[in-house]
Every structure is written in structure tokens, then in C-alpha cells.
Amino acid sequence: xxxxxxxxxxxxxxxxxxxxxxxxxxxxxxxxxxxxxxxxxxxxxxxxxxxxxxxxxxxxxxxxxxxxxxxxxxxxxxxxxxxxxxxxxxxxxxxxxxxxxxxxxxxxxxxxxxxxxxxxxxxxxxxxxxxxxxxxxxxxxxxxxxxxxxxxxxxxxxxxxxxxxxxxxxxxxxxxxxxxxxxxxxxxxxxxxxxxxxxxxxxxxxxxxxxxxxxxxxxxxxxxxxxxxxxxxxxxxxxxxxxxxxxxxxxxxxxxxxxxxxxxxxxxxxxxxxxxxxxxxxxxxxxxxxxxxxxxxxxxxxxxxxxxxxxxxxxxxxxxxxxxxxxxxxxxxxxxxxxxxxxxxxxxxxxxxxxxxxxxxxxxxxxxxxxxxxxxxxxx
Amino acid sequence: xxxxxxxxxxxxxxxxxxxxxxxxxxxxxxxxxxxxxxxxxxxxxxxxxxxxxxxxxxxxxxxxxxxxxxxxxxxxxxxxxxxxxxxxxxxxxxxxxxxxxxxxxxxxxxxxxxxxxxxxxxxxxxxxxxxxxxxxxxxxxxxxxxxxxxxxxxxxxxxxxxxxxxxxxxxxxxxxxxxxxxxxxxxxxxxxxxxxxxxxxxxxxxxxxxxxxxxxxxxxxxxxxxxxxxxxxxxxxxxxxxxxxxxxxxxxxxxxxxxxxxxxxxxxxxxxxxxxxxxxxxxxxxxxxxxxxxxxxxxxxxxxxxxxxxxxxxxxxxxxxxxxxxxxxxxxxxxxxxxxxxxxxxxxxxxxxxxxxxx
Numbered sequence: 001x002x003x004x005x006x007x008x009x010x011x012x013x014x015x016x017x018x019x020x021x022x023x024x025x026x027x028x029x030x031x032x033x034x035x036x037x038x039x040x041x042x043x044x045x046x047x048x049x050x051x052x053x054x055x056x057x058x059x060x061x062x063x064x065x066x067x068x069x070x071x072x073x074x075x076x077x078x079x080x081x082x083x084x085x086x087x088x089x090x091x092x093x094x095x096x097x098x099x100x101x102x103x104x105x106x107x108x109x110x111x112x113x114x115x116x117x118x119x120x121x122x123x124x125x126x127x128x129x130x131x132x133x134x135x136x137x138x139x140x141x142x143x144x145x146x147x148x149x150x151x152x153x154x155x156x157x158x159x160x161x162x163x164x165x166x167x168x169x170x171x172x173x174x175x176x177x178x179x180x181x182x183x184x185x186x187x188x189x190x191x192x193x194x195x196x197x198x199x200x201x202x203x204x205x206x207x208x209x210x211x212x213x214x215x216x217x218x219x220x221x222x223x224x225x226x227x228x229x230x231x232x233x234x235x236x237x238x239x240x241x242x243x244x245x246x247x248x249x250x251x252x253x254x255x256x257x258x259x260x261x262x263x264x265x266x267x268x269x270x271x272x273x274x275x276x277x278x279x280x281x282x283x284x285x286x287x288x289x290x291x292x293x294x295x296x297x298x299x300x301x302x303x304x305x306x307x308x309x310x311x312x313x314x315x316x317x318x319x320x321x322x323x324x325x326x327x328x329x330x331x332x333x334x335x336x337x338x339x340x341x342x343x344x345x346x347x348x349x350x351x352x353x354x355x356x357x358x359x360x361x362x363x364x365x366x367x368x369x370x371x372x373x374x375x376x377x378x379x380x
Numbered sequence: 381x382x383x384x385x386x387x388x389x390x391x392x393x394x395x396x397x398x399x400x401x402x403x404x405x406x407x408x409x410x411x412x413x414x415x416x417x418x419x420x421x422x423x424x425x426x427x428x429x430x431x432x433x434x435x436x437x438x439x440x441x442x443x444x445x446x447x448x449x450x451x452x453x454x455x456x457x458x459x460x461x462x463x464x465x466x467x468x469x470x471x472x473x474x475x476x477x478x479x480x481x482x483x484x485x486x487x488x489x490x491x492x493x494x495x496x497x498x499x500x501x502x503x504x505x506x507x508x509x510x511x512x513x514x515x516x517x518x519x520x521x522x523x524x525x526x527x528x529x530x531x532x533x534x535x536x537x538x539x540x541x542x543x544x545x546x547x548x549x550x551x552x553x554x555x556x557x558x559x560x561x562x563x564x565x566x567x568x569x570x571x572x573x574x575x576x577x578x579x580x581x582x583x584x585x586x587x588x589x590x591x592x593x594x595x596x597x598x599x600x601x602x603x604x605x606x607x608x609x610x611x612x613x614x615x616x617x618x619x620x621x622x623x624x625x626x627x628x629x630x631x632x633x634x635x636x637x638x639x640x641x642x643x644x645x646x647x648x649x650x651x652x653x654x655x656x657x658x659x660x661x662x663x664x665x666x667x668x669x670x671x672x673x674x675x676x677x678x679x680x681x682x683x684x685x686x687x688x689x690x691x692x693x694x695x696x697x698x699x700x701x702x703x704x705x706x707x708x709x710x711x712x713x714x715x716x717x718x719x720x721x722x723x724x725x726x727x728x729x730x731x732x733x734x735x736x737x738x739x
Contacts, residue, residue, distance in 0.1 A: 242720045266720035284722040303503045305512045
């Protein structure tokens with residue numbers, strides 16, 4: 001069990017309550033649970049890393065318990081009661097300085113201190129859909145939900161929100177635009193916050209300015225956006241909606257860069273790798289998919305038999321070894337850059353991509369010069 | 381008369397001549413076309429010459445597509461097909477002779493490739509012993525039905541202002557599905573109808589959508605909070621259009637046959653369709669409803685059977701006949717705008733391979 005959990009680089013929580021670990025390099029998926037004692041009320045709602053070096057996974061379930069799973073030992077090491085199901089499901093889980101922050105749908109944000117039973121409680125409003133922690137300033141937390149605008153809270157001064165967003169102006173029919181914040185992301189190295197809404201809008205807020213309305217608004221698709229994740233480079237964001245459409249949007253202008261194809265069900269969990277250009281997505285179609293952000297192709301697809309709720313990527317070394325293919329191509333590119341002209345470089349990289357990625361191969365076939373060759377490649 | 385006879389003779393001659401001329405033309409045509417490329421080679425570009433000399437064929441072959449005359453080209457093509465067929469028949473005869481000659485030692489007959497044979501292996505195919513899938517299915521939205529806690533009660537309606545054909549279709553569906561109630565739509569919003577259905581104890585809402593006077597869609601919503609499936613309906617045959625049909629179906633609950641729902645999505649859809657009918661079929665009624673899935677199309681048939689003796693069965697088709705194709709499966713009750721979809725049919729991504737099926 002310990003060996004299995006140590007090689008896993010992606011952790012997923014499912015609706016059946018099973019914690020799944022996937023190792024991309026070994027192409028294996030493992031279930032970490034007790035098969036006899038499965039029940040639907042252990043359904044995983046949220047997952048978070050328990051500590052900085054990613055050795056513990058905190059799993060929040062529907063019945064109000066937060067369990068700790070140790071990736072080194074491969075077993076659940078503890079669990080604590082953090083609320084009851086009457087207040088709704090967990091919408092956010094975070095850790096600061098040995099205390100646990102949980103938020104539920106009814107708006108009760110609690111900070112649980114290790115060892116002691118006293119908690120700091122904040123009411124953030126009802127109908128919360130998501131609570132996220134600022135990765136650089138760990139005591140700051142953002143919440144948002146249905147008819148509950150984005151609010152940023154500082155846990156050291158929990159009386160009032162530091163920043164509360166204002167709704168946009170009335171639309172062209174002079175009607176109030178409804179608010180439904182589904183997911184939140186903090187842009188690193190700045191104060192800005194990105195949100196995606198159930199009305200297919202992506203908005204960027206800047207608390208450092210005096211403007212409480214969004215600084216940037218972009219639309220994508222016609223269906224509610226359910227998940228959002230910031231990429232390693234700070235200008236793009238990946239969003240997913242209830243139809244299984246994943247897209248990358250550029251935050252400088254608010255334009256869509258491209259779509260990631262393959263999903264057939266609603267996106268429930270989305271995370272970009274902290275350093276590599278990869279994004280892992282999971283959803284109701286019971287698959288984990290890892291796409292590359294550079295060419296938007298599917299790198300890995302794993303069938304995990306239950307509907308998946310959340311995904312956690314670990315930034316371990318194993319990730320880089322599993323992404324061998326792209327690594328090799330990048331190394332070869334670098335060598336050729338030194339020796340040959342740019343024209344030859346681009347030509348060669350195109351053909352290499354067509355060999356390694358079947359998706360690209362079909363594209364290359366379409367642009368073929370000879371008519372006969374075109375047909376042969378298409379048949380393959 | 382003499383003149384006319386001669387005229388006739390001449391015409392006869394002319395026809396026979398024309399026939400022979402045609403044949404001659406064909407022969408000439410072949411020679412000419414063989415000569416043409418030779419002529420062309422000399423006059424046209426060097427590239428072609430290079431090609432012909434680099435290739436192994438000599439004299440240089442021509443392709444049928446270079447003949448400009450459509451009739452001649454067509455005749456050539458017909459002759460080519462005949463040649464091919466002859467060769468194929470000869471090959472078959474030869475193989476048959478060899479097989480007979482070898483007798484028992486003959487190699488086994490080759491199985492022809494069909495699209496079902498060549499189906500791409502689907503990794504979501506359910507293994508019957510899989511515990512996780514068994515738990516998932518044991519505790520999903522249909523568990524109440526499959527644990528015999530509820531009996532199905534179906535509400536059938538259509539889109540607003542239905543035409544005769546759709547009305548007859550839902551009336552016939554109501555006779556096929558036991559405990560089904562038909563209601564006129566009256567332009568009501570489905571999202572408002574659903575809570576009322578739940579309070580009245582219905583377990584299914586079935587809405588037949590109509591377009592251009594024909595039923596073309598079906599929304600099947602499992603009621604307490606269950607999944608909603610949206611199907612495309614085609615090939616609807618009402619009772620009066622069916623040949624050699626039996627009498628009206630009786631009130632007995634039919635047996636249900638679900639064929640070929642192998643993948644995880646197929647299992648969900650199969651359970652959705654099975655939960656429309658009550659658990660215990662009344663075998664006295666000898667009626668059976670079949671949902672047969674092939675190549676992602678679900679064929680619905682309703683038959684009455686009778687066993688003539690232990691090995692022979694006679695069947696009579698009653699009831700409507702239609703085919704369904706799943707367009708989307710949404711988790712939760714009907715909410716097309718804000719609901720989360722478990723599976724959406726995306727034509728350009730999913731239909732690109734002819735041998736890949738999802739149900």
C-alpha cells in the first residue's frame with residue numbers, strides 16, 4: 001500500500017467515497033479505501049494538501065468528516081468531525097499553520113485549531129459554491145456562490161471582508177445581471193482574483209485598485225463554468241463547463257486561446273501543474289484526462305469507474321519522467337536551434353510532433369501535398 | 381413494299397453494323413488510348429516521361445479516368461467490374477474445390493469482418509465482477525426501484541400542440557408501458573411540472589418532442605432526482621402501419637429484454653429503460669418489450685409470443701416500433717441550461733471513428 005501511494009502523482013476523490021491515486025509513469029490507478037465499508041455519505045467533496053511537501057492529503061466528505069491520508073504510508077491516518085451534513089456540503093478546505101479551514105454551503109467558515117476544540121467562525125453568506133485560499137498569503141481566503149458575490153476574508157480580522165465585489169452594471173435591457181460564482185483562482189504575484197460564473201463569464205477582480213467591479217470580463221460557451229485553474233504562466237486560465245468543454249483563456253485581453261477536446265461529461269475538478277504545461281481534468285464521465293497546454297493534445301486518459309469530484313496534482317519528480325515524450329522533443333528542439341536555421345527548425349518540429357502525437361498526425365495528413373498520400377494517412 | 385423491305389433491310393444492316401462498329405470502336409478505343417499516352421509522352425512535359433520510365437510497367441499503362449467520353453469510360457468500367465467478378469468467382473470455386481479435396485484437414489472458414497466485429501475495445505465495458513461498479517449501481521438513483529421499494533408510475537406528454545401522429549404514438553406507448561398516464565401539455569414548463577409529478581408519486585416523466593408533424597425526440601426523466609436522458613427518435617411505426625400484427629396489447633405487464641448494453645454508459649441507459657416497467661412480468665400475458673442496442677441505436681419492439689412446442693416459438697409484433705439514439709444524459713432532473721451533463725454526444729469528436737460506439 002505504501003509503495004503504491006508513493007508513486008502516485010495524481011489524487012482524485014470520487015462520488016463513491018473512494019480516494020484514487022494515479023501514477024502516470026507506471027500507467028496504473030489505485031483505490032485507497034475499505035471496499036466493505038463504502039457508503040455514499042463518504043462521497044468526497046473537497047481535497048487539499050495537508051502540508052507543504054505534499055505528504056498528506058486531506059479529504060472532506062459529505063457526512064462532515066475530514067480524513068487525513070498519508071501518501072508515504074498509504075493509509076488513512078486520522079479523521080475529524082468538522083461540521084454536520086445539515087449545513088450542506090464542504091465547498092472549500094485549506095490548511096494554515098497547523099489549523100484547518102473549512103467552509104460549507106450554508107456559509108459557515110470555520111478555522112479548526114489543531115488540538116484545541118475552539119474555532120473561529122465567520123458567516124460568509126448563504127449559497128456558497130467555492131472557498132479558496134490564497135497560496136501566497138495563507139491567511140487570506142476568498143468565497144463566492146449563488147447570489148453571493150466574491151468576498152475576500154482575512155482570517156486574522158474575521159469581522160468584515162477585506163474585499164467585497166460589486167455586481168456589474170445593468171445589461172442592455174437594464175436588468176440586473178445575476179451573480180453565481182462557481183470557482184475562484186488567485187493570480188500569483190499580484191492581488192488579482194479570477195472567478196468563473198454559472199452564467200459562462202470569467203471575471204478578473206483587482207482589490208488593490210479602488211474599483212470593486214471586475215477589471216476584465218470574458219465569456220465562454222453557453223453553459224455554466226464549473227471549474228477554473230491558473231496555468232504556470234500567469235496570463236492564461238483554463239476553465240471547464242457542464243458540457244465537458246475545456247478552454248484556455250488569455251487574461252490580458254480576455255480572448256479564448258483554444259479548446260481542449262475529449263471530455264464528454266461535466267468538468268468537476270481541474271488543476272494545472274505548477275511548473276509543467278499540463279492540466280488534469282476529471283468529471284462526471286468517470287475519466288481522468290491530462291492534456292498538454294502547449295499543443296492542446298491529450299496526453300493521458302485513465303478510466304476510473306466512479307464519477308470524480310476533485311483532483312489534486314502533486315508537483316513531484318515523477319511527473320517529469322512520465323512526460324518523457326514532450327521532454328525529449330524539447331531537448332531535441334534546443335539542440336537544433338543552435339545549429340540550424342529557424343526555417344529548418346520549424347519544419348522538423350512539425351514532423352516530430354506528427355510522429356509522436358496521433359492527434360497531430362491527422363492534421364498533418366490534411367495538409368499533405370500529394371493527393372494519394374493524403375488518403376493513405378487518413379485510413380491509418 | 382419492295383422498297384420498304386429494302387429500307388428495312390438497310391436499317392437492319394445499319395443496326396448490326398452499328399453494333400459491330402461499337403465493338404470495333406471499343407477495340408479501336410483501346411488501341412487508341414494505348415497509343416495516346418505514347419503520343420502524349422512525347423509532346424507533353426518531361427516529368428511524365430520520367431515517371432513512365434522510372435516505373436516498372438512497359439508499355440505505359442493508362443488509367444480509365446483519362447478517357448473523356450463518358451459512354452466509353454462507362455463501358456470500360458463495366459467490363460472491368462465483370463472481369464473482377466469473374467476472377468472472384470473463380471477464386472471462390474478454387475477454394476471450395478480445395479476445401480472439399482482436403483476434407484477434414486481444410487483450414488477453418490474465415491469469418492467476414494463486420495463493423496460489430498471490428499468494434500474498438502471500450503475500456504468502460506463493465507466487468508460483471510467489478511465491486512466498485514456494483515457498489516456504484518447499488519447505490520445510484522435507481523436503487524429504490526431495483527431494491528423493490530417503488531413501483532414505476534409514468535407520466536407521458538408531448539411538446540406543446542402535438543399533431544395526430546404524436547398523439548397516437550403516446551397513446552400506444554401508454555398501452556405498452558403499464559401504469560402510464562397521458563396528459564396534454566398545455567404549454568407548461570417542464571421545470572414546474574416536475575415538482576408536481578414528484579408530489580403525485582410519479583417516478584418517470586416521458587416527453588415526446590415533435591417536429592414537422594412527426595415525433596423526433598424523447599426526454600426521459602427519472603423523477604425523484606434521477607438522471608434525464610434525451611434521445612433522438614426515428615423510425616416510428618404506429619400500430620396500423622405494421623404488417624401482420626397481432627391484436628391490441630393486453631393489460632398484463634410485459635417482460636423486458638435489454639440487449640447489448642455493455643459499457644458503463646450503456647448500463648446506466650439500460651437501467652433507465654428497465655425501470656420504466658414493473659418488476660414482475662405477468663407471463664400469462666406472453667408479451668415482451670425489447671430494447672436492443674446495436675451500434676449506439678436502441679431498437680424498441682413489442683411482441684407477443686407463443687410456444688408451439690419446446691423448441692419453436694411464434695411471435696407476433698404488436699405495438700409501436702421506434703429507434704432511439706442517446707443525445708445526452710444529464711445528472712439531476714430536467715435542467716438543460718444549468719444541469720450537469722454526464723454524457724453529451726459530440727458529433728465531431730465521437731463520430732470520427734466508424735468502429736467506436738459508446739453504449
